[in-house]
Amino acid sequence: MKKHLLLFFVVITTLITNAQDNKKDSLQMRAIYDEVLINGEAYENLRYLCKNIGNRLSGSANAQKAVDWSYQLMKLYDFDKVWLQEVMVPNWKRGDTELCYVKDAVGNNVKLSITALGGSIATDGILEAQVIEVKSIEDLRSRDNKEIEGKIVFISQAFDQRMISTGQAYGACGAIRYHGAAEASYKGAVGVINRSLSSIDDDFAHTGAMKYRDSIPAIPAVAISVEGAKFLSEYIENGNDQMSLELNCETHEDTLSYNVIADITGSEFPKKVMLVGGHLDSWDIGEGAHDDGAGVVQALEVLRVFKALDIKPRHTLRCVFYMNEENGMRGSIAYAKWTKENKEEIPWVAMESDIGGFTPRGFSIKADDIYYQAISEWSDLFKPYYSDLLIKGWGGPDIGRLEDQGTVLIGYLPDIQRYFDIHHSDNDVFETVNKRELQLGAASMTSLLYLIDSHGLPSAIKD
Amino acid sequence: MKKHLLLFFVVITTLITNAQDNKKDSLQMRAIYDEVLINGEAYENLRYLCKNIGNRLSGSANAQKAVDWSYQLMKLYDFDKVWLQEVMVPNWKRGDTELCYVKDAVGNNVKLSITALGGSIATDGILEAQVIEVKSIEDLRSRDNKEIEGKIVFISQAFDQRMISTGQAYGACGAIRYHGAAEASYKGAVGVINRSLSSIDDDFAHTGAMKYRDSIPAIPAVAISVEGAKFLSEYIENGNDQMSLELNCETHEDTLSYNVIADITGSEFPKKVMLVGGHLDSWDIGEGAHDDGAGVVQALEVLRVFKALDIKPRHTLRCVFYMNEENGMRGSIAYAKWTKENKEEIPWVAMESDIGGFTPRGFSIKADDIYYQAISEWSDLFKPYYSDLLIKGWGGPDIGRLEDQGTVLIGYLPDIQRYFDIHHSDNDVFETVNKRELQLGAASMTSLLYLIDSHGLPSAIKD
Numbered sequence: 048m049k050k051h052l053l054l055f056f057v058v059i060t061t062l063i064t065n066a067q068d069n070k071k072d073s074l075q076m077r078a079i080y081d082e083v084l085i086n087g088e089a090y091e092n093l094r095y096l097c098k099n100i101g102n103r104l105s106g107s108a109n110a111q112k113a114v115d116w117s118y119q120l121m122k123l124y125d126f127d128k129v130w131l132q133e134v135m136v137p138n139w140k141r142g143d144t145e146l147c148y149v150k151d152a153v154g155n156n157v158k159l160s161i162t163a164l165g166g167s168i169a170t171d172g173i174l175e176a177q178v179i180e181v182k183s184i185e186d187l188r189s190r191d192n193k194e195i196e197g198k199i200v201f202i203s204q205a206f207d208q209r210m211i212s213t214g215q216a217y218g219a220c221g222a223i224r225y226h227g228a229a230e231a232s233y234k235g236a237v238g239v240i241n242r243s244l245s246s247i248d249d250d251f252a253h254t255g256a257m258k259y260r261d262s263i264p265a266i267p268a269v270a271i272s273v274e275g276a277k278f279l280s281e282y283i284e285n286g287n288d289q290m291s292l293e294l295n296c297e298t299h300e301d302t303l304s305y306n307v308i309a310d311i312t313g314s315e316f317p318k319k320v321m322l323v324g325g326h327l328d329s330w331d332i333g334e335g336a337h338d339d340g341a342g343v344v345q346a347l348e349v350l351r352v353f354k355a356l357d358i359k360p361r362h363t364l365r366c367v368f369y370m371n372e373e374n375g376m377r378g379s380i381a382y383a384k385w386t387k388e389n390k391e392e393i394p395w396v397a398m399e400s401d402i403g404g405f406t407p408r409g410f411s412i413k414a415d416d417i418y419y420q421a422i423s424e425w426s427d428l429f430k431p432y433y434s435d436l437l438i439k440g441w442g443g444p445d446i447g448r449l450e451d452q453g454t455v456l457i458g459y460l461p462d463i464q465r466y467f468d469i470h471h472s473d474n475d476v477f478e479t480v481n482k483r484e485l486q487l488g489a490a491s492m493t494s495l496l497y498l499i500d501s502h503g504l505p506s507a508i509k510d
Numbered sequence: 511m512k513k514h515l516l517l518f519f520v521v522i523t524t525l526i527t528n529a530q531d532n533k534k535d536s537l538q539m540r541a542i543y544d545e546v547l548i549n550g551e552a553y554e555n556l557r558y559l560c561k562n563i564g565n566r567l568s569g570s571a572n573a574q575k576a577v578d579w580s581y582q583l584m585k586l587y588d589f590d591k592v593w594l595q596e597v598m599v600p601n602w603k604r605g606d607t608e609l610c611y612v613k614d615a616v617g618n619n620v621k622l623s624i625t626a627l628g629g630s631i632a633t634d635g636i637l638e639a640q641v642i643e644v645k646s647i648e649d650l651r652s653r654d655n656k657e658i659e660g661k662i663v664f665i666s667q668a669f670d671q672r673m674i675s676t677g678q679a680y681g682a683c684g685a686i687r688y689h690g691a692a693e694a695s696y697k698g699a700v701g702v703i704n705r706s707l708s709s710i711d712d713d714f715a716h717t718g719a720m721k722y723r724d725s726i727p728a729i730p731a732v733a734i735s736v737e738g739a740k741f742l743s744e745y746i747e748n749g750n751d752q753m754s755l756e757l758n759c760e761t762h763e764d765t766l767s768y769n770v771i772a773d774i775t776g777s778e779f780p781k782k783v784m785l786v787g788g789h790l791d792s793w794d795i796g797e798g799a800h801d802d803g804a805g806v807v808q809a810l811e812v813l814r815v816f817k818a819l820d821i822k823p824r825h826t827l828r829c830v831f832y833m834n835e836e837n838g839m840r841g842s843i844a845y846a847k848w849t850k851e852n853k854e855e856i857p858w859v860a861m862e863s864d865i866g867g868f869t870p871r872g873f874s875i876k877a878d879d880i881y882y883q884a885i886s887e888w889s890d891l892f893k894p895y896y897s898d899l900l901i902k903g904w905g906g907p908d909i910g911r912l913e914d915q916g917t918v919l920i921g922y923l924p925d926i927q928r929y930f931d932i933h934h935s936d937n938d939v940f941e942t943v944n945k946r947e948l949q950l951g952a953a954s955m956t957s958l959l960y961l962i963d964s965h966g967l968p969s970a971i972k973d
Contacts, residue, residue, distance in 0.1 A: 464946045483927045
């Protein structure tokens with residue numbers, strides 16, 4: 048009987064403790080959301096970054112301005128430590144000439160909306176060649192070299208609108224941009240054009256990263272707008288094939304840049320780091336508003352809110368503005384190299400926001416199941432905020448570099464139906480970010496980090 | 511043993527049947543989503559409504575154009591029955607003069623951004639009066655009549671940004687617009703201004719419905735932009751109180767208009783109606799894109815998809831474009847009166863989309879728990895579409911009129927964080943509607959109606 052009585056008290060005490068914890072967490076989360084929704088600074092910070100600095104490709108003067116601004120801002124917030132981590136970054140410059148013409152029925156030039164892919168070489172003056180359409184990388188591979196030699200290859204694979212996850216749809220056609228140039232050049236092509244990886248039918252071209260291969264000659268590589276791609280398919284179908292292309296982009300020597308980092312030192316576990324970040328660089332068209340201005344201002348807001356609400360984190364809370372996610376990942380590579388060499392710096396947990404500042408859905412976890420399960424137990428706390436979706440399998444591009452160091456990786460998961468309409472295009476501007484959506488994301492990120500900080504994660508493994 | 515064996519087979523058969531049903535439903539839903547995402551017509555229909563017709567307040571020439579267009583479109587889709595239901599609607603005309611001025615420090619006029627509330631009377635020439643601020647309806651009620659008499663009352667209650675549901679925040683401050691004029695006039699005011707029921711700080715005023723009371727003199731009533739409201743509070747706090755207001759709106763005789771209705775006749779239960787609808791009228795500023803152009807084109811898309819996929823509904827599937835939701839509800843009142851008088855027409859189920867064409871979250875059910883439970887059992891089918899949220903308690907303003915007739919009411923539930931930024935303002939335009947978000951909503955509406963049609967709802971009560 049005594050044993051049963053003891054068990055009874057243990058169970059009751061646990062239940063009461065859990066209920067009290069839950070009540071305390073729920074109140075703290077409410078305070079976090081209130082702080083962000085009433086006094087939030089993420090939106091105005093993003094306005095400054097987009098409107099006063101603008102887009103900020105690695106190596107550009109704007110990227111340096113963004114580094115300086117970020118550093119000063121973190122200093123102003125008076126965090127415990129603010130520092131710059133040196134990173135050598137690529138330095139590619141889009142030229143002032145980006146022209147693509149075809150000839151209409153009466154021989155007039157028709158201009159198509161294109162954008163050079165990041166890292167593309169220039170044309171040698173005006174490149175005049177026949178254009179040939181292939182439907183995909185596989186289609187290209189199946190062609191005879193003779194069909195391709197000396198031509199500009201147009202890869203017309205479309206973004207698959209049927210996929211509910213636009214991220215998945217983006218991934219499914221990503222190879223035409225990333226590998227198009229190497230694949231086409233391997234067959235003897237003199238230029239390559241990919242249909243923009245875009246979820247909307249408009250006349251804006253979407254740039255992005257691509258990769259040449261050492262053993263294969265580099266050829267000029269551009270993306271064409273969806274409307275341009277449709278026009279081009281029809282043009283070719285009607286028996287035409289004349290095209291001229293002109294680019295004057297340049298690749299310069301690698302340049303010194305920085306990851307910008309701020310810490311709130313942990314009160315109990317100063318050497319145990321919870322990282323939250325995004326990337327400060329952006330493509331050189333648009334303003335890098337959703338990609339990834341939103342992510343960095345949200346990450347910064349997490350630290351601001353801890354401080355504003357006087358939540359003293361038990362573990363060190365570190366904000367990292369990574370440099371060069373878009374065309375080289377040099378910032379995250381440098382950061383991961385540094386933690387590997389300084390093992391006490393390896394983050395215990397890392398969270399990233401890099402799929403836009405849209406309305407929150409929840410989080411995606413890349414870690415052992417035990418962490419996923421532990422985080423899932425807080426799911427109900429996020430239900431009042433419609434932010435309780437937890438999926439497995441993805442963290443983020445920058446924090447992903449920490450995967451082999453055992454870090455628990457958490458990706459902030461907004462609703463991304465609108466993301467690939469504007470991603471890497473002139474339309475990724477501040478006006479497309481909604482204040483409440485951005486704020487609710489920052490509040491949900493802060494809340495989950497608060498929960499992890501105060502409760503830890505399963506102790507058998509990590510805590 | 512025999513009994514157990516029988517039970518075993520019953521259970522197994524049920525499990526197999528359920529699994530087969532589930533598989534069939536899942537495939538059919540996938541086909542519905544594919545059809546909408548690839549061949550969807552909702553977005554182009556919305557473009558036409560917004561750009562070729564424009565806003566369409568009840569009684570206006572545009573509202574009649576919208577009725578004609580809708581009727582012709584439904585005819586073109588070749589549904590089994592297309593008809594107009596007569597409705598007498600209010601006919602209020604905003605004037606070409608909407609002016610509100612205060613005096614700056616040196617006596618110059620400063621123009622504030624206002625919009626007349628729907629139904630407001632005009633001013634008699636220029637109304638010059640002192641302006642007094644109250645914080646809320648309760649604050650207004652607590653004032654001495656002497657404080658209010660002869661003045662313009664400015665009710666400055668703000669949209670509560672802390673509320674996660676913006677619909678709830680809208681509701682919480684709605685009285686300042688709807689009842690402000692009557693409450694202020696009751697105290698002797700000569701005019702009333704409410705801070706716009708808006709979730710964004712900008713200079714756009716948001717109009718909307720208001721109600722005079724028969725026993726209380728009508729006074730001019732306007733909404734002011736959030737920026738204007740902040741300016742005005744400061745103006746008053748600095749000891750100023752001069753204001754001039756001029757409106758020349760007019761209320762004309764009620765006018766004949768129509769609900770526009772299309773049916774696909776049920777193959778098994780032609781007299782059992784599943785209604786899906788939205789409202790065709792809109793406010794007379796902006797384009798009525800989210801409110802409620804999105805709703806009507808989504809409702810129409812449901813019928814188009816049934817036909818395109820050759821899904822022959824067992825029950826009659828009826829699309830209703832209600833007239834006059836915004837300022838009188840006459841369309842839904844007329845429809846509900848007609849079904850009450852013709853009992854065989856009472857809808858079994860009614861679904862409404864009237865909180866914008868944003869990314870889907872799920873549905874809200876207003877019906878006995880037994881229906882909520884039955885619908886919840888399909889929830890997993892919506893998970894792959896991130897549209898599985900089911901909440902209780904709300905259907906929609908137009909279908910709400912059917913509540914006392916026992917109809918199962920279902921509100922389409924999008925994510926509405928952005929809705930009250932643009933609602934009832936010049937910013938509710940086509941460009942704010944995202945194609946994929948609109949389509950995914952239409953697909954989820956079609957899917958739920960497909961499930962209800964093929965499986966019925968609990969037979970003990972309704973089926």
